[in-house]
Amino acid sequence: MFLGKRLKELREQKEFLQRQLAAKLEIDTPMYSKIERGERNAKREQVQKLSKIFEVEESELLTLWLAGKIYDLIKDESIAKSAIAIVQSHIHEF
Amino acid sequence: MFLGKRLKELREQKEFLQRQLAAKLEIDTPMYSKIERGERNAKREQVQKLSKIFEVEESELLTLWLAGKIYDLIKDESIAKSAIAIVQSHIHEF
DNA sequence: TTTTGACTTGTCTGTATTTGGCTAATTTAA
DNA sequence: TTAAATTAGCCAAATACAGACAAGTCAAAA
Numbered sequence: 001m002f003l004g005k006r007l008k009e010l011r012e013q014k015e016f017l018q019r020q021l022a023a024k025l026e027i028d029t030p031m032y033s034k035i036e037r038g039e040r041n042a043k044r045e046q047v048q049k050l051s052k053i054f055e056v057e058e059s060e061l062l063t064l065w066l067a068g069k070i071y072d073l074i075k076d077e078s079i080a081k082s083a084i085a086i087v088q089s090h091i092h093e094f
Numbered sequence: 095m096f097l098g099k100r101l102k103e104l105r106e107q108k109e110f111l112q113r114q115l116a117a118k119l120e121i122d123t124p125m126y127s128k129i130e131r132g133e134r135n136a137k138r139e140q141v142q143k144l145s146k147i148f149e150v151e152e153s154e155l156l157t158l159w160l161a162g163k164i165y166d167l168i169k170d171e172s173i174a175k176s177a178i179a180i181v182q183s184h185i186h187e188f
Numbered sequence: 189t190t191t192t193g194a195c196t197t198g199t200c201t202g203t204a205t206t207t208g209g210c211t212a213a214t215t216t217a218a
Numbered sequence: 219t220t221a222a223a224t225t226a227g228c229c230a231a232a233t234a235c236a237g238a239c240a241a242g243t244c245a246a247a248a
Contacts, residue, residue: 002180018224031208033224040207059173066168066177071184073163079153080185083160084178086096090165091174112195125237127196134236 001038002064002071003047008036010054024053041069095132096158096165097141102130104148118147132162 011021022032025046034040042050047065051058074080105115116126119140128134136144141159145152168174 017222027207028209029223030210030225034226037225039225043207062171063173063176063180066171066173067180069167070164070177070181073167074160074181074185077156077160079157079160082157083164084182084185086157086161087164087168088178091168091178111193121236122238123194124196124198124239127194128237131196133197137236 002067003042003061004036004038004068006061006064007050007054010056011036014054021050021053025049038068041065041072096162097136097155098130098132098162100155100158101144101148104150105130108148115144115147119143135159135163135166 011018018032018036019029022029025032027046031040035042035046042065044062044065047061048058051061054061074083077083105112112126112130113123116123119126121140125134129136129140136159138156138159141155142152145155148155168177171177
């Protein structure tokens with residue numbers, strides 16, 4: 001999973017323990033572990049907190065987080081590519 | 095919304111009433127109305143039923159349905175484009 | 189101008205999914 | 219072999235959502 005992989009990188013780089021991050025997010029360690037492995041989805045506010053803790057751009061982590069949510073939606077769909085193409089053609093309006 | 099717009103087209107083309115389709119899906123008319131206007135999400139099985147009723151390819155409607163779900167996820171996100179780009183680069187593995 | 193029929197709006201509720209906590213098991217490091 | 223860190227599994231609380239129902243709008247017909 002996109003976000004989890006990056007969180008693990010950052011955590012190891014900064015030499016934090018899962019339980020320390022869990023404490024900062026006010027969840028228990030197993031829960032943090034699940035987020036890191038992509039077994040559970042983080043909430044938006046948690047991602048925002050994590051970007052502060054790790055001192056990276058909020059948009060970096062939020063992008064990975066959103067990508068993961070999209071991926072969960074389409075991962076078992078054979079029509080995934082065409083659905084994404086439709087969305088893209090309507091996104092240019094932003 | 096993608097699916098709703100197409101459903102309305104098909105319904106008008108075949109001259110069905112909302113209440114007839116609602117009956118076939120075993121939901122009430124307001125519910126069908128909401129699906130058509132994109133105020134509510136159809137379930138996968140409903141989309142499949144509708145493709146049979148309207149005699150169109152199941153994949154056509156399912157693609158629109160999935161596109162709508164993706165769109166709901168990203169519509170308020172400024173980072174939508176980059177998140178989609180990430181997903182796309184990982185989708186080529188199918 | 190009433191009535192009728194098609195569709196929409198708003199609200200409520202039961203169900204299903206999500207989120208998080210707890211305990212136990214497993215892995216890793218010393 | 220311990221001790222610490224991480225993961226797995228299960229249960230309860232919180233949340234989201236499909237669907238029902240009642241009441242509304244808007245046409246066109248009577």
